[in-house]
Amino acid sequence: MATITPQETDILLVVDVQNDFCPGGALEVPDGDAVVQVINGLIDRFAHVALTQDWHPPGHQSFASSHAGRQPFEMIEVAYGPQTLWPDHCVQGTPGAAFHEKLFTDRAEMIVRKGFRPEIDSYSAFYENDRKTATGLAGSLRERGFRRVFAAGLATDFCVKFTLLDAAAEGFEAFLIEDGSRAIDLEGSLAAAMDEMKAAGVSVVQSPAIGG
Ligand code: VGL
Ligand code: ZN
Secondary structure, three states, rough: OOOEOOOOEEOOOOOOEEHHHHHOOOOOOOHHHHHHHHHHHHHHOOOOOEEEOOEEOOOOOHHHHHHOOOOOOOEEEEOEEEEEOEOOOOOOOHHHHHHHOOOOOOOOOOOEOOOOOOOOOOOOOOOOOOOOEEEOOHHHHOOOOOOEEEEEEOOOHEEEEEEHHHHHHHEEEEEEEEEEOOOOOOHHHHHHHHHHHHHHOOOEEEEHHEEO
């Protein structure tokens, strides 16, 4: 039974549904490709859809391979604070950076690329990991009159979480579509992310509750 009917002032933000985050990809999220079917169903129900795309230059600072002696999933200190190191992933123009081939991208009105500055990672679609560099998404959504942001995609505990925390901080009503998202879950990061989102006022909803 649908309890949410998407309005003209609502936007579905599809986060990083890219090959490298799907099984077989460089930074695979367990069961990551399961979000595609759920999200395709949601895309039909929203009047407005935007996509985000993790989009790193080769040798990006967030890659473990850019730091001698470091391994993926270790933490290091960079200019803006702690940064998790990742396997090389979502390198600009590579197949791994492409959207999952079954993702229905035709109705996307905007693609927000992020993580393209060599020295700054960007989990959120609003602010990069220095927490200062804006992507321009907040201004764009405000200028277009959006009030509610519904996010789904990969990964719940990184890019989806930071995107929703920033959406709420920017004054949008923020919703996590939980069954349309999957987590990396490093050392309890999924449970922590759910707590953080709820504490910040992000509503957690399931896709069947969203009608069209
Ligand atoms: C992501 C780690 C590195 C994500 C992107 O999409 O959640 N995680 N880059
Ligand atoms: Zn990345």
